Amino acid sequence: MSHEPDAASPIDPGRTRRSRGSLNPDLILQAAEDVAAEGFDALTMRAVAGRLGAVPMALYNHFATKDALVDALLDRVLGRFELEPATGDWVDDLRRFAHAHRRVLTGHPWAVAPLFSRPNPGLGAVRIGEGALGILQQAGLSGARAVAAFSGIIALNYGWSSFTAPRTLDPGTPGRDVGAALAALPRREYPLTVGAADELASYGSDAHYDFVLDQLLNGLRMTARASSGS
Template identity: 55%
Template structure:
């Protein structure tokens, strides 16, 4: 009787060939295809290893997720200091948003767990340093930093929803009632097609920065 594919021995990766980086790299590949599918077993399959081999490095899925999110945050590129603190704050906001939009699978987990590890600290420190140069400190600095972060998480979430087809705006023909009931909505129908766009982000960020600069002068 000839040997079938199911009878063929499966190749297993040598246990001592695993590293934290190789595990996190595989975990990111799995997460990028759908974060809900991220499990120890799925990562082990990606690595052609056994789940038990991974448990030597991460005892739970939560530990693996924290390490993965910490790895993402470590990629944040802090802006170089210029002679304009408000320009630096704008650069900070854009780079933070870019970090989120380049890792769409990480947005929701980071909202749920904003402190997965020490890599979050340099991000906050960078923002606080910029605000300190403007004379904004203490509770005002925390509120300002939180506002920028909230804008970016919200905006990045809009973009992800739109790109996955769950954030489309209703067409005029699908609005309930008569056009006169929603006249202003109909009026901005074309602009709504740019909902979540880079152009709109820059406009809102500019408004936010204008307000922050004004408050620093009070």
């Protein structure tokens, strides 16, 4: 676990030093999110303290380590997931679940990599899993099959978001010109790639996502029907 030394805080110019005891977890987490949105690698206790006009040690009164702060911050992000009301059609419910989860990730591109890699999921992740398992239970899927289906949707969303997050964070990324680069390849050597250059240029698009999600859901529908004998 990381615990930064008590060093002078680089308080932002123009900010007055915060009075003792005026911090609370919500203020700290909002400041941490503001810092992380500018670049997750820059998230440090000193950077957060500087944004708040406080000294780093004041943050440790609320979060014992930087790891604890990051875990709370990521749980805060996942806490914004909203499960829509059930429709009576579990396939449609699961599709809307997948889209709602993906919206959380696309709305916080800086959080995709740390959410995927941190070992502590937090109650936000547990609540998301509970919602998905409830939908799958309506389909007659439980146990290993339900967990596998839930994991597949989550993996799809994290994988898809890992494609799109760099472009969201840096709209000027060279990846925007990938179509032209692929189209310029020797057609004799790469005929399929050159022929699909335009579509490859839009990898990670909403249309591509919906196509893949539908294939996953269609497979689950077939499995559920086979399990029920219908």
